[in-house]
Amino acid sequence: MVQMRRYRLKEGAKEAFQKVFLETVVPLRKALGFEVLGAYWLSERDFLWFVAHENFEEAEKAYYAHPERQKANPSAFLEEVEARFVERLL
Helix, strand or coil: CEEEEEEEECCCCHHHHHHHHHHHHHHHHHHCCCEEEEEEECCCCEEEEEEECCCHHHHHHHHHHCHHHHHHCHHHHEEEEEEEEECCCC
16 A cells, blocks of 8 residues: 655744654654655645555554654644555556
8 A cells, every 4th residue: 555645844844854754754664664655845845755565554553653753753843744545557
């Protein structure tokens, strides 16, 4: 399963969010078997990324329960979150 995640960051949060994303979110997701398919800045405050896992729901629970994720709390930088599963065409 592939999930698209689109974030609207709080004003001035880009650098702090990017640091947590690259240093905690991505390594932890990979350690739990997720594949990060891409991450993109759409603007100074709009961020889009795609993450995949064969057993997404179970892995997602493990991710959010992990102590490293709880310490980092990237959601503190976010104003809006849109997450949905997408279907691959190509």
